Amino acid sequence: MRSTEEIVESLRDALGGVGVVLPSLGVDPVTGAGDEPFALVDLGRCNVRTAEHLTDVLRSLPMGETLRARVRQVNREPKSR
Numbered sequence: 155m156r157s158t159e160e161i162v163e164s165l166r167d168a169l170g171g172v173g174v175v176l177p178s179l180g181v182d183p184v185t186g187a188g189d190e191p192f193a194l195v196d197l198g199r200c201n202v203r204t205a206e207h208l209t210d211v212l213r214s215l216p217m218g219e220t221l222r223a224r225v226r227q228v229n230r231e232p233k234s235r
Contacts (some may be wrong), residue, residue, distance in 0.1 A: 158186060171200070172211045176200050189206045 156164075161162050166179055182233040188219020200208075 158195065162195055169208075174204065174208045174211055176204065176208075 176198050179215035180196050182196040
C-alpha cells in the first residue's frame, strides 16, 4: 500500500499533466500526525483561475455511462485497511 505522501505526489503529477497546479495540495497535518492509517489529503486553496481551469478539465473528460457505473461500483466497495 502506498503512503499518503506518495498518493499526494501521484495526484500532483496527474493534475500537472493536465495543466492544473494546486499550490496548497498536501497531507492534512492533523490527520497525518495521528495513528489513522488513512490521513486526509488537503486539496488546499487555489485562485479562481485555477478553479475554473480544473472545472474545464473535469468537464472535458468523457463521462459515459460505463465510467459512471464504474465510479458507483468503486464507491460501494468496502475500503481495505
